[in-house]
């Protein structure tokens with residue numbers, strides 16, 4: 584689909600790149616000639632993914648164990664990266680969510696979603712942006728958001744709040760940092776099967792989420808990876824502050840949570856008892 588070497592010479596950090604959509608984007612970036620860095624909390628999973636990637640391509644893949652909820656850890660990751668060479672592209676992909684009745688959310692539970700999804704994305708963006716500006720280096724920030732930024736979404740309120748805040752960051756920095764050579768863009772995916780999403784959102788046990796998709800299917804990882812590759816590339820050099828939706832048109836029919844309005848209190852009690860550790 585793309586010219587060979589579309590991302591040659593680009594050094595890209597994908598947060599949460601050890602699994603799911605982050606790994607899918609990373610694989611495509613490597614295939615297009617980029618140098619890839621992936622971070623996450625689970626060192627073993629990062630290493631396993633990186634070694635698969637190295638076998639698939641001849642590209643350079645580096646892993647860094649970093650909890651992006653910790654600003655000092657993010658700074659130390661960026662310092663380490665910059666000691667070798669500046670990044671060119673940051674992909675804010677790491678996030679957390681689960682379904683819950685909002686009245687049952689403890690403050691700690693709300694923070695467990697806000698901390699990686701909002702604060703983590705903000706820390707990474709500020710840490711990269713500051714270094715790009717100091718070094719007079721161009722950069723691109725791509726944030727993976729959600730159609731909840733458009734529709735809101737019942738039962739995943741902290742996630743909808745965090746994603747909406749990162750959209751506000753994307754639009755605001757497009758204006759503030761555009762003149763400094765930094766583009767900020769975003770993608771709002773609809774349902775894409777990943778272990779994280781299925782586990783946290785109980786996708787397999789839900790009746791009508793997929794049926795409501797106008798295209799009658801979930802997204803392919805390669806479709807999201809293609810869109811991400813275009814948006815971070817120089818070919819998208821005039822796109823700034825924009826969020827592109829990739830959901831088969833689903834959000835035009837439903838936020839994706841309406842079936843949960845029919846759940847009984849027993850179902851919610853079962854859900855609370857069967858928490859998934861993502």
Ligand SMILES: CCCCCCC/C=C/C(=O)SCCNC(=O)CCNC(=O)[C@H](O)C(C)(C)COP(=O)(O)OP(=O)(O)OC[C@H]1O[C@@H](n2cnc3c(N)ncnc32)[C@H](O)[C@@H]1OP(=O)(O)O
Nearest residue numbers: 679680681683689691692695729779780783839858860861
């Ligand atoms: C369907 C329509 C379209 C799809 C739209 C999809 C939009 C977005 C999708 C995604 O983001 S998919 C990505 C999903 N991936 C992940 O979530 C991976 C990361 N996950 C995690 O880190 C954990 O699973 C976590 C639970 C989210 C956070 O773990 P952490 O170690 O930080 O938290 P804990 O210490 O375990 O718990 C803190 C706090 O939260 C309460 N809690 C945990 N799980 C639940 C739950 N399922 N329901 C209610 N509350 C929960 C837990 O009890 C703690 O609170 P206190 O008990 O201490 O008050």
Ligand SMILES: NC(=O)C1=CN([C@@H]2O[C@H](COP(=O)(O)OP(=O)(O)OC[C@H]3O[C@@H](n4cnc5c(N)ncnc54)[C@H](OP(=O)(O)O)[C@@H]3O)[C@@H](O)[C@H]2O)C=CC1
Nearest residue numbers: 599602603604623624625650651677678774775777779780
């Ligand atoms: N799949 C879907 O249907 C949709 C996904 N999205 C978004 O796409 C992105 C990827 O989701 P998906 O691939 O499905 O889910 P995954 O659960 O596979 O991905 C989440 C990633 O984030 C990392 N992560 C979580 N918390 C932290 C943290 N504190 N510090 C560093 N890394 C962290 C995890 O790694 P580790 O556990 O090692 O820390 C994991 O690799 C997310 O932003 C999600 O909100 C949006 C809409 C729909």
